[in-house]
Amino acid sequence: MIPTTLSEWTNCIVNECRINLTKEFAAQRLTVYQDSKHQETQKFVALYGEQHLTNIIQWLKQV
Secondary structure: OOOOOHHHHHHHHHHOOOOOOOOHHHHHHHHHHHHOOOOHHHHHHHHHHHHHHHHHHHHHOOO
C-alpha cells in the first residue's frame, strides 16, 4: 500500500519499516529527493510517480 496521508506514511515508516523519524533522517532524505538528477530520486519517481515524491518531500519537511 502506498500511503496517501502523513499519518499513513508515518505509521509505515515508524511501525512497519522501524525507522526513527528524526530531523537528521528527514534532512538526509530531503537532500536526495529534492535532487531530480539523483539516481535514487529518479528510481523513486519511476516506481511511485511524481505525486508521491511531492507528498514525501512535504511530509519530510514536517518532521
